[in-house]
Amino acid sequence: MARANAAYYATYDPFADFTTAPEISQVFGEILGLWAAVMWDRIGRPDPVLLVEAGPGRGTLLADALRAIREVAPAFGSALRLHLVETSSRLRALQAARLPGAVWHDGLATLPDGPLLLLANEFLDALPIRQFLRRGDAWVERFVEKGRFVEAAADAPPSWSGGATMTTGAPRAKDEGAARSMTIELCEAAHDFARSLASRLSNHTGAALFLDYGPECSAAGESLQALRDGRPTDPLADPGTADLTAHVDFAAIAATARAAGAATHGPLPQGVFLTRLGLFQRTDRLARTRQPSQALALIEAARRLAEPDRMGRLFKALAVCHPGCPTPPGFEADSQ
Numbered sequence: 001m002a003r004a005n006a007a008y009y010a011t012y013d014p015f016a017d018f019t020t021a022p023e024i025s026q027v028f029g030e031i032l033g034l035w036a037a038v039m040w041d042r043i044g045r046p047d048p049v050l051l052v053e054a055g056p057g058r059g060t061l062l063a064d065a066l067r068a069i070r071e072v073a074p075a076f077g078s079a080l081r082l083h084l085v086e087t088s089s090r091l092r093a094l095q096a097a098r099l100p101g102a103v104w105h106d107g108l109a110t111l112p113d114g115p116l117l118l119l120a121n122e123f124l125d126a127l128p129i130r131q132f133l134r135r136g137d138a139w140v141e142r143f144v145e146k147g148r149f150v151e152a153a154a155d156a157p158p159s160w161s162g163g164a165t166m167t168t169g170a171p172r173a174k175d176e177g178a179a180r181s182m183t184i185e186l187c188e189a190a191h192d193f194a195r196s197l198a199s200r201l202s203n204h205t206g207a208a209l210f211l212d213y214g215p216e217c218s219a220a221g222e223s224l225q226a227l228r229d230g231r232p233t234d235p236l237a238d239p240g241t242a243d244l245t246a247h248v249d250f251a252a253i254a255a256t257a258r259a260a261g262a263a264t265h266g267p268l269p270q271g272v273f274l275t276r277l278g279l280f281q282r283t284d285r286l287a288r289t290r291q292p293s294q295a296l297a298l299i300e301a302a303r304r305l306a307e308p309d310r311m312g313r314l315f316k317a318l319a320v321c322h323p324g325c326p327t328p329p330g331f332e333a334d335s336q
Contacts, residue, residue: 020122021211021311022061025301027286031277033065035209035329036117037073040080042326043205046115047079050206054085054193055123059098065119066099083111108196116206118197124212124253125245127189129224132157134182157184183222185246194257198320202261207321207328213314214248216267223247250316257320265319265331270305271312276330279306 021028040049053062062082069077082102086092092104105111131142132154141154197208214223223246226233250267257264266273283302287295306312319328 020057021305021315022057022064022121024304025283025298026064027279027282027298027302028274028305029061029064030068031274031279031282032061032119032121032209033068034072035277036065036119037069037076038329039117039207039325040073040076042328043115043207043322045075045079046205048081048114049076049079050083050111050114050116050118051080052083052085052111052116052118054118054120055126056084056086056095056099057091059095061119061121063098080117081112108193108200111200113204115204116200116208118206118208120208121211122213124187124190124193124210124248125214126243127187127193129185129187129246130157131222131224132184132186134184157186182220184220185223185249187246187249190248190253191256194253194320195260198257198260198262201320201322205322205325207319207325209328210248210253210318210320211270211273211315212248212250212318213311214250214316216250216269216316218249218251248316250318254318254320261323263321263323263325265321265328267316267318268331269308269313270315270317271308273317273330274306274312276333 036051040046051062056062062084066077066082069080082099084092084095084099084102084104085107086095086104087106095102095104133140133142133151135151139154139156140151143150143152200206201208225245227243227245254264254267279302283298287298290298304310317330319331321328
């Protein structure tokens with residue numbers, strides 16, 4: 001599955017198959033840019049500071065973010081150094097057109113030392129997963145072989161919900177039948193990323209903000225899906241031609257980050273988070289300068305991002321920070 005998604009991003013335009021928040025409304029990128037500016041101020045205004053995006057797509061989010069930063073927080077704009085975590089050469093070319101002066105990396109390891117502010121929107125959901133299935137009293141792991149799913153005997157999933165083993169960490173099923181047919185998904189790449197990031201943030205001041213979709217609490221269930229031409233499709237049909245995604249286990253990712261020395265805030269529903277950051281106020285001000293049809297489109301886009309029955313509840317915000325950092329913007333009301 002990992003190779004199939006790598007081939008997809010290297011060859012196809014993923015935004016023909018789905019629309020991410022930065023493509024829905026320019027306000028999304030603008031307020032995340034200002035989130036980073038406020039966080040920069042709260043950590044002591046370091047100069048220089050790395051502004052990093054993981055999985056920057058077409059570069060839309062950062063282009064909108066930098067425009068807002070130049071207008072509202074020029075001192076931050078002067079201090080930041082732009083770095084992008086992106087492995088696709090095709091996407092790097094698109095990003096270069098919008099983000100001149102950026103430096104690209106395949107992962108976190110080659111980022112320069114120093115204070116860091118990282119943004120990652122719909123990044124974790126695209127990382128490869130492993131699937132474990134409970135068959136009666138035994139566990140199997142599901143693999144892909146010659147274009148079809150196969151199963152092989154396995155121990156209980158090695159880790160889940162912050163390192164707890166499945167025999168002790170799984171949610172209790174409602175009945176014995178459900179407990180004997182449980183599916184668990186494990187994204188080791190997401191945990192590796194969180195662990196590496198948290199280790200860095202435990203030594204250098206800074207913060208990271210993840211926005212993605214998935215449950216607030218760890219839960220059993222199958223979420224692997226594929227999209228082609230904007231529609232669900234068979235994940236095994238024509239590997240490398242569809243985008244594969246799975247829900248993010250935010251509770252487990254946060255636990256991994258804390259175990260590696262970082263502090264975490266959230267997860268918080270995206271709608272709540274964006275509303276606290278001023279999504280609707282900024283949209284309203286922008287709409288006043290546009291023609292009626294454009295104004296209505298801006299307002300509809302904000303509602304799509306924030307309303308609970310759309311993207312506002314399924315999508316979550318999670319912050320990972322240096323343990324001495326002040327509470328990040330948008331999370332203050334949830335701090336203990």
